[in-house]
Amino acid sequence: MEKLGIIPGHLVAQLINFFLLMGVLTLVLYKPVLRMLRERSERIAKGLAFADEAEKRVAQAEAEYQRRLEEARREAQAIIAQAREAAEKERQAILARAQAEADAERARVAEELERERQAALVALRGQVADLAIEAAGRVLRRAVDEPTHRQLVREFLSQLEQAS
Amino acid sequence: MFRKPRFWLLVFTLAALVFNFCHPFDIQLPHISLAAEKVTAIGGFPITNTLIASWVTMAVLIVVSALATRNMREVPRGLQNVVELIVEKLYGFVESIAGPHTALIFPTIATLFLFIIVSNWMGLLPGYLSIVVEHAAPSAHEGAHAVEKVPLLRSAATDLNTTLALAIASVLMSQVYGVIVVGFPQYFLRFVSIRRYIAFFRGLRGRGPRTGAGSLLFGFIDLFIGVLELFDEFTKILSFSFRLFGNIFAGEVLLGVMVFLFPFVASLPFLGLEIFVGAVQAFVFAVLSTAFIAQATAHHGAEAEVHEEQPAPQPHVVSTVGQGT
Numbered sequence A: 001m002e003k004l005g006i007i008p009g010h011l012v013a014q015l016i017n018f019f020l021l022m023g024v025l026t027l028v029l030y031k032p033v034l035r036m037l038r039e040r041s042e043r044i045a046k047g048l049a050f051a052d053e054a055e056k057r058v059a060q061a062e063a064e065y066q067r068r069l070e071e072a073r074r075e076a077q078a079i080i081a082q083a084r085e086a087a088e089k090e091r092q093a094i095l096a097r098a099q100a101e102a103d104a105e106r107a108r109v110a111e112e113l114e115r116e117r118q119a120a121l122v123a124l125r126g127q128v129a130d131l132a133i134e135a136a137g138r139v140l141r142r143a144v145d146e147p148t149h150r151q152l153v154r155e156f157l158s159q160l161e162q163a164s
Numbered sequence B: 001m002f003r004k005p006r007f008w009l010l011v012f013t014l015a016a017l018v019f020n021f022c023h024p025f026d027i028q029l030p031h032i033s034l035a036a037e038k039v040t041a042i043g044g045f046p047i048t049n050t051l052i053a054s055w056v057t058m059a060v061l062i063v064v065s066a067l068a069t070r071n072m073r074e075v076p077r078g079l080q081n082v083v084e085l086i087v088e089k090l091y092g093f094v095e096s097i098a099g100p101h102t103a104l105i106f107p108t109i110a111t112l113f114l115f116i117i118v119s120n121w122m123g124l125l126p127g128y129l130s131i132v133v134e135h136a137a138p139s140a141h142e143g144a145h146a147v148e149k150v151p152l153l154r155s156a157a158t159d160l161n162t163t164l165a166l167a168i169a170s171v172l173m174s175q176v177y178g179v180i181v182v183g184f185p186q187y188f189l190r191f192v193s194i195r196r197y198i199a200f201f202r203g204l205r206g207r208g209p210r211t212g213a214g215s216l217l218f219g220f221i222d223l224f225i226g227v228l229e230l231f232d233e234f235t236k237i238l239s240f241s242f243r244l245f246g247n248i249f250a251g252e253v254l255l256g257v258m259v260f261l262f263p264f265v266a267s268l269p270f271l272g273l274e275i276f277v278g279a280v281q282a283f284v285f286a287v288l289s290t291a292f293i294a295q296a297t298a299h300h301g302a303e304a305e306v307h308e309e310q311p312a313p314q315p316h317v318v319s320t321v322g323q324g325t
Helices: A008-141 A146-163 B005-019 B049-068 B078-122 B160-182 B184-188 B195-204 B214-261 B268-309 B316-320
Strands: B038-042 B045-048 B132-136 B147-151
Touching: A008 A146, A008 B045, A008 B049, A008 B078, A008 B160, B038 B132, B045 B049, B049 B078, B049 B160, B078 B160, B078 B268, B160 B184, B160 B214, B160 B268, B195 B214, B214 B268
Parallel strands: none
Antiparallel strands: B038 B045, B132 B147
16 A cells, blocks of 8 residues: 555545535536526527417418408408499489489470460460551541551551560 | 748757757656655645645636636626536536436536546646655655655646545445435345345245245345445446556656657657547546446336335246346
8 A cells, every 4th residue: 555655644635625626516617507508498498489489479460460451452342342333323313313304404494485485476466466456446547548558557667666 | 931830840840859869958767656746744744746736626627617607697608608518518428328317416427527637637737747846755764854856746646545535436426326316225235135035034924925945045146246246346446546547647657758768749649648548537437437326326226116116926036037236
């Protein structure tokens, strides 16, 4: 043992050294580093899971958005078609009504014209009769000769012209 | 050509090689001593150069670890990165051998590995063996005034005290972990294998299944194997300590001789070799320790559970032949 240099005191000292080193390294090296590694791997796992979740959600939102967009488009188309149809119907109605009104107006105007013409005819006929009677009376009240007659007629006509 | 650094490096190397044969320095063959040299003594306790080197190694390990983990960051930088890499690789390695008990045994294995590799590599640094202090040698023959020149530092593993201590620590911890994992009396049944006798006498008293008389013979074999197991633990200590000591000590002697023969450049390849050897020895020590501890914690634990959980209804002898080896 002496030749090999083994001294019990040194052996014990080195044993103590080893366990001391083990204790200190456990405190300052293994525990903190392993804890850090574990925490980091946990965090990374969590981050990855979160990213997955987020991706899924984005995809869902995208699908939802597309769906709504499609729906809105269809609705808009429907609304436009409906509006067009309504407008067409309205146009037809307006046209029909205008036509009817125009027809009615024309009929009314024609009737009025006819009535006025008739009234005018009646009035004219009355006046002509009156004038004839008056003219005849005047002719009959005076002895009338040819020139007087002509005179009378001329007067009458001028009166007539004045009167009309 | 004259401006290329490579050219000048070549010239310098060749000059140094030639310089090996005609240099003015007086380089001596180092004094080779198995025992570590005593540098000083504190209160009668001799302090050897290997002990000092051990302390230096410990100090380096502790200071670097403390610096690296002083304020740890989620995003590692610099030293923390290196230390994390080392610890992570070591842990994964131990896990690949020891499996579920890794968290328990990791400090032992890692400390063995780190201490041995750092000590071996530091032992190759300039200054080790070359810085000498004068020490008044207590020479019995010529009076007390003989002065001895003693290297201040010498690689820790070139002292059997160190390697024996490491080996004892390793084997001791494997017993401790065995007891922790397997349980107190069960673990030591490994060395005093009387399970078969217990089963036999239980069977005789009608408390368990009867086992044949042949189990007495197998029980005797078990006892013998138990003694071998016990012997094996001491063999482990010896093989651990002498393997490490032998390799590192031989490396140191080899380097000393090479420096004596070819002081310049030519001894460099051997330095590289010793770097390799130092790492390999640390690795071997750690691997074997892990394997032995894994053996002590896993193998017998499983067997003990089997014995306890199944009060074997079938003939016990046949089912347990070959176990306990």
